Amino acid sequence: MLNYSKRVSDDLMQWVVAEEQFSTLTLGKCEAIMSLGNGYMGLRSATEEPYIGEKRNLFVNGTFNKFDEEEVTELPNAADLTRLDLRIDGERFSLEKGSFTGYSRMLNIRDAELTRSFDWESKDGKKLRFTFRRFVSLHHKHAIGMRMEVTLLQGDVRLSVGSGIDGQMNNSGSQHFHEGEKRIYDKTYLELLQQTTESKVTFVLHAAHSHKLNGAELNLAPRMEIERRQVAVKYELDLCEGDTYTFDKLATVYTSRDLEFSGESDLSTIRSHALEQLKALHDQGFDEMLSEHQKAWAEVWRDYDITLKSKNEFDLLAVRFAVYHLVVMTPAHDRRMGIGAKGLSGEGYKGHSFWDTEIFILPFYIYSNPRIARSLLEYRYLGLEGARRKAKENGFEGAMYPWEAAWPSDGEVTPVWGAVDIVTGEQTKIWSGFIEQHISSDIAYAVWHYFKATGDQEYMDRYGYEIILDTAKFWASRLEWDEEHGRYHINEVIGPDEYKEHVDNNAFTNYMAHFNISLAIQYCDELKEKRPELFAELNSKLGLEAARPVWEEKLGLIYLPQPNEQNIIPQDDTYLQKQIIDLTPYKNQSKVGSLFDDYNLDQVNNLQVSKQADIMMLFLLLEDRFQPEVKRANYNYYEEKTLHDSSLSLSTHSILANDFGDEALAYDLFRRAAEIDLGPNMHSSDAGIHSASLGGIWECLVMGFAGVRMLGGELHLNPRLPQAWEELSFPLYWQGSRLQIRIDRSGIRIKSSSADVIRLKVAGKPVSFEGELELPQTSGAQPIS
Incomplete structure (x- = not known):
């Protein structure tokens, strides 16, 4: 069962997605919606202990590989860094054994941190409290931090913890990596090298562990294990009632496709750099790494400063959830990569980019972070090579873009x-x-669109x-x-x-x-x-x-x-x-x-019958060409004939419903779009989150309820808030100026970051201002008749 109104603390209101009942039959939902990432890599949030039906995915953006000639290129599932082999008195730990209470798994959207906690009792009556924490660093794009705390509440136990780097991963059966080199340095630093079979991308993964007992540093001698495609260590210790054991694991991921190694860097250079970085992070420790990561996310939320006062608390959470995933899925660091239809949260659509990016995600970046919008469009420029090849192969001239795109030069990669x-x-x-x-x-x-807006x-x-x-x-x-x-x-x-x-x-x-x-x-x-x-x-x-x-x-x-x-x-x-x-x-x-x-x-x-918006898209993209x-x-x-079987559809129909003054339907469609990933269907996101729908949620707010449009090179604003909302505020970049727009029942307020004259149309009427503009609601929206 998922809880979207969990009261963790006052400062985390509408920032938390929580799971409060655990079931091995619905693992995929939380693995996907609680996935972590930083645009460079994405980590699916499988539990530390394994279960049948889980999907352990670690994807690094842009590292596409083809299993063989009979399959298309896809993002390869890299070695797993998160699984722990936990044993209590020699028996493998699992929530399917013994009993547990107080279960909670939470994604803290504000800090991009995953936590899980519960009290567990063995069949022998021994009670332990487990707390797990995990993050993919936004400050250091190659780093992952994990922590487990075990407190013994009743009895004495022998605890065993096995941890390592597991290269025995695949993509639903497709194995993308050759057997790699494994090594353990100084009984502390684990290393596994992998190379993709066809694209020859080398992955360099490292991990290191540290321990505390009751807050004091603890040195434990590991038992080292190197098997086929695996390198691991095992630690054992005795815990007495009242003891708290803290186990930290820090890991780094580098590849030969990383921008910093795109020159003539050989494997030894990447390897030595990655190991050096791991050692530095190991010295720094989990707490300081997490603090840097939290500061980086605080900057994100300052940049994408969306506020929403609604009678339904879920609305703001849904918007923040959308922005969170847009950030963790977008390769802001490298123009050679696009955005996958499932982001980096699952194997669905193989990491390929569709028109989803340009039509449903790009507007968010055009108006919220033009630098990233440009990077995504430079990816399409680099893709001209593949587009021209596809056109030629099909007997046409010019550039015929692939329906599904991977590495820019790959061309068409649709199965x-x-x-x-x-x-x-x-x-x-x-x-x-x-x-x-x-x-x-x-x-x-x-x-x-980008050029006219920027x-x-x-x-x-x-x-x-x-x-x-x-x-x-x-x-x-x-x-x-x-x-x-x-x-x-x-x-x-x-x-x-x-x-x-x-x-x-x-x-x-x-x-x-x-x-x-x-x-x-x-x-x-x-x-x-x-x-x-x-x-x-x-x-x-x-x-x-x-x-x-x-x-x-x-x-x-x-x-x-x-x-x-x-x-x-x-x-x-x-x-x-x-x-x-x-x-x-x-x-x-x-x-x-x-x-x-x-x-x-x-x-x-x-x-x-229509799967999704078709004709309707024209009324959004080319709306000034059609009569009301x-x-x-x-x-x-067409609305009554559209089943919205595509996650791309609901947001478009919501925006148009608002244009026509049908506020109730517009709001209902917005809520349904928000519930594609966050709704009660516990299998809707098994293959990964729906990236276009998440971009569409932002579009519902800004292009729909706020009525922001670019028409003929002009900025238009025609707001109409749903009855459930009292206030909406968001940043918007226009022609190099950052505007902060606030809409409430009394009117519209716009503050500009620049001294330039800002010109726009509000409800069809030309307006110009410098610095700040305030308009009463009486000059606001008029529905399309």
Whole structure:
């Protein structure tokens, strides 16, 4: 059972996610939602003692490897550092033996620390109190700290603690590492080297232990063990009633792919540096490391200063939970890496990056930390190599971005085969990597969004223009001429709604391709007129002189599905002709995907049912291109046919519901989005947290209830708080200025960090100010009619 309102202390109110009942049948939930990380690495929060069904995952961002030619590249599960072999009087310790009371496992979001405690009684009546603490350092990105305290409450025991580095890990059966070198230095410092089988990334892992008895340093001689893919030590001691034994373990993780070793560093250099760092941390100790880590997180919360006064305490906790995971999953340290669909919290989606980043996560960073937003977009620039290769392999020009991306140069890494077909019993082919192509324009859109919000001309000159222009070349070559209608179509695709495969003229895909090409024409002309040297450089690389007239000729002939007599835009050529069924049982489902208990994908393809927001995405990304009555009609039509079986969907519909003045539905959808990971479903996060949904939670607050939008290069604010909220405050960067925006029932207050004049529109009315602005609520939001 999970508790989201646990009263630990006054200063930790709405900062704690707690588990208060332990079950080996639901291990994955807490392992994922309580996972730790710092962007460099992510550590799934499996318990120290092992259980059947657990998933012990340690991922280092960017270290992708392919098991063999029949599988796709994935983040390899590195050696385990967290498991302890605990024995009480010779018997292996487990919560499945004896009895326990006072159980609590907590993720302290404020300090990014995991704790677990309980009192345990053996079958012999001996009672022990256990407390475990763990953190992945934000101050030292290579370090992990762990502590176990054991207090003997009744009786005397012989305690044995086995600990080490276990390289016998795999990714659901796929072994990514060769047998590595193992060593123990000075009976204290454990070392294990691993190298990935195909990508040849070397991992260098170290660990060291220290002990205290009743607060005094304790020297224990270990029994050293080196086995296949394992190096470990075992300590034994006798405890008397009243004794408290403290066991600390500090570990470090380095790889040959780390930015600091990206030059000519050989293994001996990495190895000696890593060992030196471990020794320094060992001398420093757990407490000082934790203090530095807490200070680093305090800075995070100062930077992302979101406050929310709600009648429901869960709301603020959910927002903080989202920001916490956005921080721990994002490789802010290295532009060569993206964000996985499960962050670094589980094996789901193999650590690959999707359009999730650009559409659902990037806005958080654009408006909260533009430096990191730029790094994520530089990752996409580095990915042009793979995108160009994919385009060429498919017979197209320009840059065709992979649906799933790993290391920038890898190209397309989407698996070909997926789940079983319930009707045929055969494995289902995954078509996304072949025909879900809107990601190329999604990335171009994200570049444009970042540039308009930040004014980062240097990024555009070095990276952004090239992405937009080369993706436009892809789309121009992808268009198919329809002689009968005298226009260009985009056939045989999958749009955002992945329940509709092999469709023609998916509206989202067509509109976004049109946007991409239109933007390329605009920038091509601007560069030629105002930046001839840069134009010449890009022309030499991309052939713009030849591409420009092709774009011009094709742009006006791209088929853009228009509203019918009922103002409904067809999602694709055949959606509105498909069968309509009663979706009530599936709209009220307790788990996603229940539709497939009754239908296979081919059958679903012939129903008017959507997995997620599709047409609706256009009303968020290109909202100023559609009339209010068209948006409203389509929302009413498609919302009832959307099952929200994708975690990407609820936040989009929440934002649009708020736009239409349906505050109750908007708030309900926000809560449902927040409960994807934090809700009562104890298996929703087994494969890892839902990174796009977490970005969507922030979008609900800022783009939804606060009404923040970038439209045509202008900042818009049109707030409408739900009834449960009294006040919302958040930072927002705009054109280099940091704004602190506060919205409550009395009005809007904005403070700027710069002396520049800030211009924006509030509820559609132009406003400009310097320093500070205060507006009464009467000038606030108007719903879209």
